[in-house]
Amino acid sequence: MKKLILTSLCIAAFASAQAFAEVQTIKADVNGMVCAFCAQGIERKLRAMPQTRDVYVNLKHKIVAVELKEGQGVPLDTVRDLVKEAGYDVTHIETVNQSAQEIKAGINKE
């Protein structure tokens, strides 16, 4: 019985930690993204980072979002440089506590 209670407490604690873990996503405004075929380099370069969980690209809103794996961090300049290597210019970049899918859902609501 003690084992069962202990296991339950561990599971509850783990679930609680998961719930409170903040999602970290680097969101950038990018100039020049007018064509999906040409902009695929941005997605490929960002997905190649070991810290990346998901990438979201929106041509109309000129947004690129890189959701990071839990506990992972990436300097903003690294993302800025990768986008530049892909041929585009970052005009604004920030870290937000939303997942890539949440950013997508927010834009779709507009």
Add this chain to the structure above:
Amino acid sequence: MTIYRLLRRMPALLLAGAASSTAWAAPMGFQDSWMSMGDLGPNWREVYANYAVTPQDAFGVANTYMRSDDKQASLDLTDLTYTRLVHRWNSPDAQANLWFVAGIGEAQAHDQATGVSSTRTMVSPGTQFDYETRRLYFAATARLYRASGIDHDYGSIRGGFSFYETEYDETQPWFVLEARRMHDLSDRTEITPMLRLVNKGFFVEAGVNNAHLPRLNFMVIF
């Protein structure tokens, strides 16, 4: 040289074939990527691949078969190519590019009437300017194709529009109209209306030109 005069010289340019595909869109991918292109039709068939060693520089190989309108003269060109992104302008809703392209290789010319074939070294420097928004596209290309006794300068102008905007993961249909001339292979200006489908994974164009010949273009980055 005016655009008109340049276009007048283009019939000969058809021989150099490989250049034509550079007018489709960006003629190279992003750094550390391979780009493969094809331009397929009865009078010319071209395949092209290059590797981007930097965000601005790519090296590749191309093979092009070209044939005159009367089917009497043909040219098979295999060359090494260099592509340089000279400058890119990125704005919130548009992108423009200035490219330099060049090739050097072996051209095998064949005259069907006489049965005579000859092999020569051909060089092909050129330039392209393109401008694109999510709904509009324009490109102008000029390229010299020169070998001993051969002058096949090439020029093309392309313009098009997309039927509607799409999201990044969707396929976007475009209408594109191209006019091009190549010196010494065709006396006519080739006009080709094409349907273009663009996705983040592929780029395909298909159409029929004013000589009623089909044409299929494709690009893939990997």
